[in-house]
Amino acid sequence: MTFLVKICGLRDVATLDAALAAGAGMVGFVHFARSPRHLELADAARLVARARARGQAQSVVLAVDPDDATVARIVEEVKPDWLQLHGAETPERVAAIQAAHDVGLIKAIGVAGPEDVTRALTYDAADLLLLDARPPRDATRPGGNGVAFDWALAGDGRLPPFLLSGGLHPDNVADAIAGLAGQASLAGVDVSSGVENAPGVKDTALVGAFIRAAVGAACQRPSMKEPVA
Ligand SMILES: O=C(O)c1ccccc1NCC(=O)[C@H](O)[C@H](O)COP(=O)(O)O
Numbered sequence: 306m307t308f309l310v311k312i313c314g315l316r317d318v319a320t321l322d323a324a325l326a327a328g329a330g331m332v333g334f335v336h337f338a339r340s341p342r343h344l345e346l347a348d349a350a351r352l353v354a355r356a357r358a359r360g361q362a363q364s365v366v367l368a369v370d371p372d373d374a375t376v377a378r379i380v381e382e383v384k385p386d387w388l389q390l391h392g393a394e395t396p397e398r399v400a401a402i403q404a405a406h407d408v409g410l411i412k413a414i415g416v417a418g419p420e421d422v423t424r425a426l427t428y429d430a431a432d433l434l435l436l437d438a439r440p441p442r443d444a445t446r447p448g449g450n451g452v453a454f455d456w457a458l459a460g461d462g463r464l465p466p467f468l469l470s471g472g473l474h475p476d477n478v479a480d481a482i483a484g485l486a487g488q489a490s491l492a493g494v495d496v497s498s499g500v501e502n503a504p505g506v507k508d509t510a511l512v513g514a515f516i517r518a519a520v521g522a523a524c525q526r527p528s529m530k531e532p533v534a
Pocket residue numbers: 313314335337340341342367369391435437446447448449450451452470471472473495496497498499
């Protein structure tokens with residue numbers, strides 16, 4: 306089993322290459338116009354192709370309540386390994402996208418309490434869940450806000466494979482992973498704001514520090530025979 310470290314919100318070749326060189330196992334590209342990390346699909350396609358050519362990381366395009374046409378363009382023009390749905394998509398909508406397209410589906414769930422974890426269990430069609438903090442009331446986007454939730458909620462033993470995200474950074478990611486040592490469904494961690502020095506501006510030193518800290522902590526997990534970022 307591998308342990309995934311996902312660096313989300315990459316916007317250019319330099320930071321993508323830095324994340325790949327540091328050993329990222331997943332790289333994420335945001336397609337959401339209100340985000341400081343927004344990429345047009347043509348730019349995302351170039352970065353996905355570059356990541357694929359390097360052969361080491363899986364690529365993810367993130368969208369918020371995308372319509373059918375946008376989903377089709379992401380799958381057919383950008384060709385990521387994964388589509389991350391980060392809006393209010395229902396379980397039925399996720400199932401419909403799954404039935405119509407050959408792409409891995411990540412469903413992001415905003416978590417503030419145990420009821421959100423129970424809600425996550427209804428997304429059978431998702432290949433992977435991503436547990437994130439529920440956005441603050443005044444947030445202008447549903448994710449990428451650098452806000453953490455109570456990670457203990459992710460210790461619910463009923464969860465299928467999931468990525469932990471929300472407010473992670475190089476100095477807390479090891480504690481987050483260690484706190485979920487008994488949770489075999491923890492498939493990896495995801496970060497955006499915690500490796501930036503301004504909204505949308507990745508800091509390559511922080512990216513490297515985050516990956517090193519996460520891989521080091523993953524190596525200590527009982528289920529990890531061969532941890533890979
Ligand atoms: O990054 C964005 O701007 C964004 C916009 C809309 C929906 C989701 C978005 N980002 C999601 C992520 O980057 C992560 O998957 C997750 O929310 C963790 O973000 P952070 O707390 O900033 O590390």
